[in-house]
Amino acid sequence: MKVLKSLVFIALMSVSGAYAQQPATSGNPIFKGWYADPESAIFNKQYWVYPTYSAPYKEQVFLDAFSSKDLITWKKHEHVLDTSAVKWANKAIWAPAIVEKDKRYYLFFGANDIQSDKETGGIGVAVANRPEGPYKDHIGKPLIDSFHNGAQPIDQFVFKDKDGKYYIIYGGWQHCNIAKLSNDFKSVVPFKDGITYREITPEGYVEGPYMFTRNGKYYFMWSEGGWTGPDYSVAYAIADSPMGPFKRIGKILKQDPKIATGAGHHSVIHNQKKDLWYIVYHRRPLTEKDGNHRETCIDVMSFDENGLIKPVVITTEGVKAQRLD
Incomplete structure (x- = not known):
């Protein structure tokens, strides 16, 4: 009887939270x-x-989306955008x-993987009333073609500056441009000096630009190496303006041959509220040779006392549960 009572007590205490379990982790992927x-966001x-x-x-020919309240459990939203809603796009969204x-x-996207100005495609824009869509073509043609x-015209990122202005930062083939978006997101408009597309390419840049601000500084990040190779990686620079100049500081995300290869193209x-930073990126499992066999992962990103980004440790565990409410 004493044993039975003890078991009942333990069960009740566990339900009440007295026996707290170890925090759950997301796992990777x-x-x-x-x-x-x-591309990650909070909505x-x-x-x-x-x-x-x-x-x-x-x-x-489509995009899915995923949502989570805690970084652990993810809900899939299928086909938030597909080519049926974008008549000029036919592949490589x-x-x-x-x-x-x-x-x-x-939702800004690249489509058709154009190789010259003679082809139809480039960067498009779709719009919806909810994060999960469905998204419809906003312009009826590419924004940048x-x-x-x-x-x-691929690998676009949209950056909102502290003055409320929006910029599109994009580019493949080892060149990166920044352009100012119109208020309705239907066009790009010239800067005060008359230039519409300003090149801000740093040393080592290949593709996948990303920008954020911290303590008044502009952190510009990008992917290096070939996307099908093991040495795909992420490097960064810091400047006082979204226009740069951006001098390469170094890599902060790369493969770990014991875990995965080709870690790159991130957000x-x-x-x-808690000043926690995470990097969301893709990588290729060690078992895979197909270039398209990539998985989405998340790990902690942190800074040193000088504001430099510490090298990211890629893990199989991922991150701990973290709610926003």
């Missing part, structure tokens, strides 16, 4: 499937990830960027 180029006290569906270009403005959600300063989550 954070959701199933071949997904790459993850309505939830974490969101918008990745590329990693497949051959002719199959890459990838590397989405997401921003909320005036209670609407704008030509090569400027040698930059292939950043900042829990402002």
Whole structure:
């Protein structure tokens, strides 16, 4: 009888929380499937990830999204955007960027992998009333459909500066441009000096730009190496303006041959209330040789006393549970 009472007591105490379990971790990858180029955001006290569906270009005709309240359990939102809503796009929809403005959600994407100005494609914009869509073509044509300063119109990121202005930062083929967006996100408009596409390419840049601010400084990040190779990685620079100049500081994300290869094309989550930083990125499992077999992962990102980003330790555990409410 004493043993039975003890077991009942332990069960009751566990339910009450007296026997706290170890914090859950996300694990890596954070959701199933071949997904790459993850764009992360926080909307309505939830974490969101918008990745590329990693497949051959002719199959890459839609985007899924994933949401979570705690970084642990992720809900899949299928086909938030597909080519049925974008008449000019027919393949290679990838590397989405997401921003909320005036209670609407704008999803920027690359499509068709154009190789010259003679082809149809480039960077498009879709819009929805909810983070999970469905998203519809916002313009009816690409926002950027030509090569400027040698930059292939792909891998876009939308940055909101402290003055409320929005910029699009983009580019493949080892060139990166920044351009100012119009208020309605239907065009790019010239800077005061008359230049529309300003090149800000740092040393080592290949693709996948990302920007955020911290303590008044502009952190510019990008991917280096070939996306199908093991040495795909992320480097960064710091400047006093989104226009730079950006001098390369070094790599902060790269492969660990014991865990995964090709760690790159990332985004950043900042829990402002608790000042916690996370890097969301893709990598290739050691068992995979197919270039499209990439998974979306998350790990902690931190800074030293001088504001420099510490090298990220990629893990199989991922991160601890963290709610926004």
